[in-house]
Amino acid sequence: MSKIACRLCPHQCKLDEGEIGFCRARINRSKVIEDLNYGVVTAIALDPIEKKPLRHFYPGSKILSVGSFGCNLRCSFCQNYEISMAGLGEAHGRKMSPQGLVANALRLVGEGNIGLAYTYNEPLVGYEFVRDCTQETRKNGLKNVVVTNGYFCEEILREILPDIDAVNIDLKAFNETFYKKISGDLETVKKTIKLASQTTHVEVTTLIVPGENDSDDEIRALSQWLASVGRGIPLHLSRFFPQYEMLDRNATDISRIYHLADIARESLEFVYTGNC
Numbered sequence: 001m002s003k004i005a006c007r008l009c010p011h012q013c014k015l016d017e018g019e020i021g022f023c024r025a026r027i028n029r030s031k032v033i034e035d036l037n038y039g040v041v042t043a044i045a046l047d048p049i050e051k052k053p054l055r056h057f058y059p060g061s062k063i064l065s066v067g068s069f070g071c072n073l074r075c076s077f078c079q080n081y082e083i084s085m086a087g088l089g090e091a092h093g094r095k096m097s098p099q100g101l102v103a104n105a106l107r108l109v110g111e112g113n114i115g116l117a118y119t120y121n122e123p124l125v126g127y128e129f130v131r132d133c134t135q136e137t138r139k140n141g142l143k144n145v146v147v148t149n150g151y152f153c154e155e156i157l158r159e160i161l162p163d164i165d166a167v168n169i170d171l172k173a174f175n176e177t178f179y180k181k182i183s184g185d186l187e188t189v190k191k192t193i194k195l196a197s198q199t200t201h202v203e204v205t206t207l208i209v210p211g212e213n214d215s216d217d218e219i220r221a222l223s224q225w226l227a228s229v230g231r232g233i234p235l236h237l238s239r240f241f242p243q244y245e246m247l248d249r250n251a252t253d254i255s256r257i258y259h260l261a262d263i264a265r266e267s268l269e270f271v272y273t274g275n276c
């Protein structure tokens with residue numbers, strides 16, 4: 001039996017009939033790759049927009065945030081591992097249609113809601129559901145926000161970006177060794193940031209993990225590169241707390257976060273600290 005390749009991300013998983021991909025969210029069904037998590041909502045909350053984090057996109061507003069299950073990276077420090085590292089049998093959620101989800105979003109407009117944010121797990125492993133939701137959201141005059149690791153193929157991104165109003169991209173580190181540990185690669189994420197910045201509002205987040213991506217030189221190189229894309233792109237440097245499989249590290253020292261933020265400000269106009 002011939003395998004079918006998933007074209008969503010650089011893993012390019014080749015799947016037999018009924019086989020599930022690396023992300024745990026995509027499956028070969030009758031020689032078609034489908035998102036196994038279509039419409040499965042494991043988390044939903046009305047959040048401040050700043051929590052995404054987005055500081056320069058409708059500040060002071062709220063957004064209905066939804067997550068499913070699955071991820072195409074393997075971060076040992078994942079903050080949402082209960083759903084991002086889960087498969088269909090392990091994830092507890094309810095089925096919702098794009099129309100039902102948007103109806104919920106519309107009911108919350110009076111509470112300050114401006115739209116839908118696809119977040120919590122890696123939303124784009126459920127590309128088809130996100131695509132359908134963004135189109136329904138746009139038809140109803142609401143905004144679409146995606147919080148993503150950016151590890152996806154250019155063709156897919158070009159298809160969905162026209163319906164995205166803002167994106168926060170996790171730039172996990174600025175060294176390939178780090179990305180290899182989490183089953184990704186830096187260059188793909190850099191390309192995503194460049195591509196997204198051409199069409200939509202972009203902010204970038206880096207979680208500062210002690211001993212992994214917290215050197216002065218690395219943050220200086222990261223911020224200089226980001227400034228080459230756009231000096232006005234906001235960068236969020238967030239404090240790490242021990243989580244999931246990385247319980248052997250202490251939380252990032254707050255003074256270290258502030259120091260690295262000062263370094264980033266040498267190149268960037270807007271640098272914010274998080275979890276401090």
